[in-house]
Amino acid sequence: MNKIIDIRSDTVTQPTPEMRRVMAEAPVGDDVYGDDPTVNRLEALAAERSGKEAALFVPSGTMGNQLAIMTHTKRGDDVICGRNAHVFVHEVGAAAVLSGVILDPVDSPDDIIYPELLERAIREDDIHCPPTTLLCIENALATGKVVPLDVMEKVYETAKARGLSVHMDGARLFNAAEALGVDPAAITKYTDTVMFCLSKGLCAPVGSMLAGSREFIERARKNRKILGGGMRQCGILAAAGILALTEMPACLRTDHENAAWLRRRLAKIPGVHVKEDGIQINMVFFTLDHPKELVEALPEKLLERGIKINGISAGELRFVTNHDVTREDLAFVADCMEEILAEG
Ligand SMILES: Cc1ncc(COP(=O)(O)O)c(C=O)c1O
Structure with a gap:
């Protein structure tokens, strides 16, 4: 044919022949017990590549984003995101279903959330308003654009000054890094947590990473179990993920x-x-x-x-x-x- x-x-990318080989040979264990050496290697590598203390292997980008929202917020919180953000448009309303939060979409002509747009979107400290506790940004954007580092920095500063946590949907973090000519960590420096996919341009068959502080990732690990995302001998998948992070970004x-x-x-x-x-x-x-x-x-x-x-x-x-x-x-x-x- x-x-x-x-x-x-x-x-739609296929795993590379090398990925298939390492998958077949990967040493594995029960990851819910923390026993899978290949998953442990992948998580350490993902933390290092994203400049965070720890990382968690999750089955999909959607689960990574939703775990981030669940772990950052409590029910009834207000979460700011872009009008065209994946978490808002393409995750089946999961933030409402799973975390009970309100997604508060911001309109922006180029889909980038600038500091002044963020300031305007944060709810007042008023008896009628839910507390705004989280900003979800994207880089690269689903529109193919990349948010420049100076904008990332200013938005992060604004969010922090207003007491918000910042999560980044970095499904295509490595594309953004390539386009900006920087290390992924130079981007994720302006976020508290980041999700990035191994399964898109990086060719792994399955999987994404959620990275953040050690304390955050431990809570996210427990929440992953709530969502049924505790996997067992998933070192088979992590083996391909390791190649996705080492060989494929180039x-x-x-x-x-x-x-x-x-x-x-x-x-x-x-x-x-x-x-x-x-x-x-x-x-x-x-x-x-x-x-x-x-x-x-x-x-x-x-x-x-x-x-x-x-x-x-x-x-x-x-x-x-x-x-x-x-x-x-x-x-x-x-x-x-x-x-x-x-x-x-
Ligand atoms: C920007 C963005 N975020 C999140 C996701 C979700 O990833 P997954 O399909 O692995 O759930 C995608 C999927 O295409 C995406 O494009």
Whole structure:
């Protein structure tokens, strides 16, 4: 069978052959007893990479974010996040269901929560208001943008001055670090806790990390058990996670360069409007001038040529470059797009 070129997301990446090998050979134990040597290695490594005292292996990014919210807050607290933040839009209302908190979304033209927006969003100390106790930020943003370090610093200072904890959804922390040309720890320095995914551009089959102070992570470990996230011989998965943190970050530059190349290439196709405003990671967003029927038929027409894309969402199409897609694959995608759009 010909290769399928899957540019729906970076979550579709396959574990590398080396990952499969180390998974087969990983020494394991019962992690709920703290006995899994491979998980213990991964957690120590993740803490070091994110500049935090401790880290916890969790099955998914969603669980990592929700554990952070659960551990930082008490029922009835007010939590500030971006209007388009994953915790608000894509986690099935879990913060309300699991932690009983109110998510208070902030509107921002570029999705970045600036200090003045944060100040305005914090609830007053008033008998009618829930206490605002947590800020959830994202970096990189789901829009493909990266929050600059000086903004991170100022927002963190503002949050701290107002007594808030700061959690960062860093599902693509390593993409943000690559784009900014810094260590991940230079970003997470401006957060109390961070979740980052091993399973997206870094190619591990499963898993994310939640990192923070030792005391916080111990409480989160207990909360993970409440959520049924205490896993047993999951060193099999952690083994791939270790490679995700040691070998794979260096590959993200190629994903970013490929996305930049694809943006330039697609922009040459008549009627394709590629978004260029500050997108720095492995994503390509664009709109099309073409008739609605053609735009809606695009996923099917591309699939006939072996290319998987997601359908239009909020008027935009999104292609995501990843480890399993080469520059040649992307050239083929662009050629197919040109051909299909020209046929009309
Ligand atoms: C920004 C962001 N945060 C969190 C998640 C959740 O990760 P998971 O799918 O592992 O639950 C995702 C998933 O795509 C994401 O894009």
